[in-house]
Amino acid sequence: MMTFPGLRSTVLPALLALGMALSAAAGARAANAADPDWPCVQRLVPNLTAAGVWSGPVPPPGDAWRQVPDVAALVTRITPSAVREEAGLRMIGDFAAPLDAEARRRLLPLVLSGTLAETNQVRGQIIERIGAFARRQRGLADTVQHLTEQLDASGPEAEKPDTAGDAKARQAELQQRVFFATKTFQDAERTLRYMCEVPVRLEARFGAYARALEAALPAPP
Amino acid sequence: MPIPLTSWRSAILALPLLLAFPLHAETILVSNEKDNSITVLDGATLEVTRTVAVGERPRGIALSTDGRYLFVCVGDSDRIDVLDLNSWRVVQHLPSGSDPELLAVHPDGRRLYVANEDDNLVTVVDVEQRAVLTEIPVGVEPEGMGLSPDGRFLVNTSETTNMAHFIDTESLEIIANVMVGSRPRAAVWQADGKRVWVSAEIGGTISVIDAANHAIAGTVEFQVPGVPREAVQPVGMVFSADGATLYVALGPANRVAMVDARSLQVQRYLLVGQRVWNLALSPDGSRIYTTNGVSNDISVIDVASSRVVRSVPVGRSPWGIVARR
Numbered sequence: 001m002m003t004f005p006g007l008r009s010t011v012l013p014a015l016l017a018l019g020m021a022l023s024a025a026a027g028a029r030a031a032n033a034a035d036p037d038w039p040c041v042q043r044l045v046p047n048l049t050a051a052g053v054w055s056g057p058v059p060p061p062g063d064a065w066r067q068v069p070d071v072a073a074l075v076t077r078i079t080p081s082a083v084r085e086e087a088g089l090r091m092i093g094d095f096a097a098p099l100d101a102e103a104r105r106r107l108l109p110l111v112l113s114g115t116l117a118e119t120n121q122v123r124g125q126i127i128e129r130i131g132a133f134a135r136r137q138r139g140l141a142d143t144v145q146h147l148t149e150q151l152d153a154s155g156p157e158a159e160k161p162d163t164a165g166d167a168k169a170r171q172a173e174l175q176q177r178v179f180f181a182t183k184t185f186q187d188a189e190r191t192l193r194y195m196c197e198v199p200v201r202l203e204a205r206f207g208a209y210a211r212a213l214e215a216a217l218p219a220p221p
Numbered sequence: 222m223p224i225p226l227t228s229w230r231s232a233i234l235a236l237p238l239l240l241a242f243p244l245h246a247e248t249i250l251v252s253n254e255k256d257n258s259i260t261v262l263d264g265a266t267l268e269v270t271r272t273v274a275v276g277e278r279p280r281g282i283a284l285s286t287d288g289r290y291l292f293v294c295v296g297d298s299d300r301i302d303v304l305d306l307n308s309w310r311v312v313q314h315l316p317s318g319s320d321p322e323l324l325a326v327h328p329d330g331r332r333l334y335v336a337n338e339d340d341n342l343v344t345v346v347d348v349e350q351r352a353v354l355t356e357i358p359v360g361v362e363p364e365g366m367g368l369s370p371d372g373r374f375l376v377n378t379s380e381t382t383n384m385a386h387f388i389d390t391e392s393l394e395i396i397a398n399v400m401v402g403s404r405p406r407a408a409v410w411q412a413d414g415k416r417v418w419v420s421a422e423i424g425g426t427i428s429v430i431d432a433a434n435h436a437i438a439g440t441v442e443f444q445v446p447g448v449p450r451e452a453v454q455p456v457g458m459v460f461s462a463d464g465a466t467l468y469v470a471l472g473p474a475n476r477v478a479m480v481d482a483r484s485l486q487v488q489r490y491l492l493v494g495q496r497v498w499n500l501a502l503s504p505d506g507s508r509i510y511t512t513n514g515v516s517n518d519i520s521v522i523d524v525a526s527s528r529v530v531r532s533v534p535v536g537r538s539p540w541g542i543v544a545r546r
Contacts, residue, residue, distance in 0.1 A: 042496075043404075043423060043454060045473050051447025052475050055492045058447075204515045207475070207495040 036138070037131035040196035046127065047120050048203055050112060053210040056217055057109055065114035070095070071107055075114035078209065081122050081198070085205045092212050101218035108213045115213075119206045126198045133192055140185045147178045247504055248306070249544045250291055251512060251519060252279040253536025259293065259304060260535040264503065264544065267521060267533050273309050275302045281323035281366075282541035285348075286330035291543070294321035294335065301335065301346065306545070316353050318344035325366040325375065327390065334375050334390075336363040343377050343388065357393055359386050367408030367417060369432065376417050376430075378405035385419045385428070387435060397435040401428040407499075409458045409467075411482070418467060420455035427455055427469065429485065439485045441469075448474045457499035461524060462506025468522070470497040470511060477511060477522060491529050493520035501542040512539035 038044040050059050066072050074095050078088035092111070096104060151174045154167065247264035252275075259273045259282070276295025279302075283292050291304040294317065301321060303313035317324075318337040321344070325334045332354070333346040343357040343366070360379025367376040368390075375388040378401070385408060387397040402424020409418045416438060417430045427441035443453050454472030460482070461468070467480040476490040477497060494513025497520070501510045509522040513532075519539060521531040 042473075043451065045449070045452045047449065049448055049452070051445070052452060052473065053492075053495065200515055203473070204495060204517070207516050 037134050038127075039134040039137070039192055040130065040199075042196075042200070044127070046124070048116060048123065048206055050116050050210070053207045054112060054214055056112075056214045059109040059113040059116070061113070063114075063117065065110040065117070068107065068110060071110045071114060074111060075118055079115055079118035079122060081126070081202065083205075085208050088205065088209060089212050092209060092216070096213075096216040104216060104218055108217055112210055112213050115206060115209050119202055123199050123202045126195065126202070130192070130195050130199075133188070133195060137185065137188055137192065140181060140188065144178060144181045144185060147174060147181060150174055151178055247544050247546050249501070249510055249519070249542065250282060250306075251535045251539045252282045252293060252541040254278055254280055254514070254538035254540045256536035256538070257295075258536050259291065260539070261309070262519075262533065262535075267531055269533070269535065271309060272536065273304060273311075275304065275311055276300060276314075280540045281321070281336075282543055283324055283326050283333075284543055284545055286326060286328065288545050292324055292326065292333060293541075294324055296320045296322055296338075301333065303348075313351065315346055315348065315351055316344075317346060318342055318353065318356065323364060323366045325368045327368060328370075328372040332390075334366050334368065334377075336366050336377060338362050338364065338380075341379075343375070345393070355393060357388060357395075359388075359395070360384050360398075365406050365408040365419065367410050369410050369417075370412060370414045374432070376408040376410070376419070378408050378419055380404050380406075383421075383424075385417070385430060399428070399430050399435050399437070401430075401437075402426040402440075406456045407458050409460070412460065412464050418458055420458055420469065422454045422456055422472065425450060425453045425455065427458070427467075427480070441467075441480055441485050441487070443469075443471060443474075443478055443487060445471065445474045445476050445490050448476070457497075457511075459500040459502045459509060462502065468500055468502075468509050470500050472496055472498065473515070475513075477509065477520075479527065489527055491522060491527065493522070493529055494518045494532055498540055499542050501544045503544045504546045508544075510542050510544060512542045514538050514540060 035044055078091050154171045249262040249264055251260040257277050259275055260269055261271045263270050275293050276298030278297040279293050279295050281294040289306055291306060293302040295302050299319055301315040301317045302311045305312045317335045320337055320339040321335045322338045323336045331348050335344045337344055341361055343359050343363055345354040347354050359377050360382030362380035363377050364380045365378035373390055375390055377386045383403055385399045385401050386395050389396050401419045402421025404423040406420045406422050415432055417432055419428045428437055429439040431438045445453055453474045455469050456472050457470040459468050465482055467482050469478040469480055471478055473496050475495050477493050478487050479489045480487055493511050495515035497511045498514045499512045507524050511520045517537055518532045518534045520529050523530045
């Protein structure tokens with residue numbers, strides 16, 4: 001039989017920490033009772049809008065932006081998740097610099113609509129992944145709770161001095177499973193906190209792009 | 222702002238500048254939730270003059286009644302840091318109970334009322350003794366803290382219970398619980414003490430509560446053209462100096478709403494930075510400052526023209542803001 005020296009001393013603090021993590025998760029869920037698949041602190045806003053960040057002319061709807069190759073190329077370069085805000089802003093600056101007032105008035109709102117559509121696309125995928133992750137965490141939390149109940153129930157039996165080795169071995173195995181399930185849960189909580197930052201980062205980058213585009217617009221005639 | 226006047230000519234040239242930018246001999250203080258710091262800006266130049274390190278996760282901030290100190294709720298450090306605004310050093314740590322988020326300073330200058338989000342408590346702290354005086358059990362996830370102008374009543378909002386609790390600051394009893402919109406955030410009293418305004422982040426409304434009978438006197442609703450309903454999240458509020466207009470931060474709608482305090486109608490929406498969270502009025506009443514948690518900046522609203530005149534980058538996730546002379 002494998003033995004886990006010091007397991008008892010690690011299981012208890014781990015369980016206590018798990019309790020806190022679970023209650024924090026429960027708190028976040030309570031706050032988002034309408035959407036249990038959204039574990040992040042801030043309330044979910046599924047789609048960003050142009051009106052949220054831009055007071056320029058209403059950008060052309062649909063995918064008119066795709067019809068202008070230069071615009072489509074710029075949008076494709078600046079909207080992937082990995083592109084840093086500063087890099088995207090530089091590309092917008094380089095795009096706008098040679099344009100005359102008429103071209104700016106015509107093309108920059110198109111860049112905005114393309115950036116909005118693509119950012120919502122990327123952001124939506126991440127929101128979906130966060131939802132799937134949150135569901136998995138709920139399943140893990142249930143597993144830990146179930147195992148802990150089994151462990152509690154097995155305790156008195158295994159503590160008896162004349163108990164056969166079976167009960168003790170079963171308890172050791174349960175402790176081991178609780179320990180690893182707890183650890184998996186906690187590691188995933190950290191991942192989830194990081195994932196929750198991604199939609200915020202994309203929102204911030206979209207806002208910065210929109211402000212740069214608006215600043216590059218010529219004054220209204 | 223010293224302006225060298227070498228001749229009448231330069232004085233005349235400088236005059237329009239002075240008119241456009243009235244002298245703001247004030248200091249703006251911003252808590253940066255993710256940077257564990259306070260950003261200090263000069264109101265005259267709107268430039269960052271220094272950044273001061275504080276404890277972990279600073280959110281709610283408030284000035285001492287004499288204006289010498291800034292109390293900073295540092296939630297992850299489970300305490301309140303006292304920042305000396307002359308030496309720019311944290312000179313004291315006050316006990317606060319667990320995870321302090323927001324605080325209110327009693328007009329007596331001694332008592333602080335702190336919301337402990339994790340423990341469903343309001344902790345009362347004595348600044349001079351540096352000790353917790355008492356703890357008041359309230360609803361789940363206490364948040365907003367509004368003291369009546371005379372200090373007799375505290376209104377604490379509870380995020381999960383959707384209530385505003387009226388607490389008598391002498392007896393420490395809850396004297397009324399008022400149902401408000403979903404996930405209530407800030408509670409702000411009118412200067413005349415007659416009504417309390419409570420913002421609801423998820424409800425997307427403001428409940429106006431009559432302070433005498435604790436009845437809902439009215440509700441403010443918001444509709445920002447082109448912005449979906451769920452992005453309109455009212456949080457921070459501040460009254461204009463004359464009390465006629467309430468400015469409301471609408472979170473990820475990236476707007477500040479101007480609400481007529483008498484008719485409860487929105488007069489205007491101003492586009493500011495992203496996820497506008499809290500607001501401060503400049504001491505002379507001429508400006509409103511906003512913290513924008515996603516775009517990591519503050520916006521400056523000119524009250525006279527109702528225009529956003531500047532944005533200034535600060536730390537990461539700016540949250541609380543105050544301005545002092």
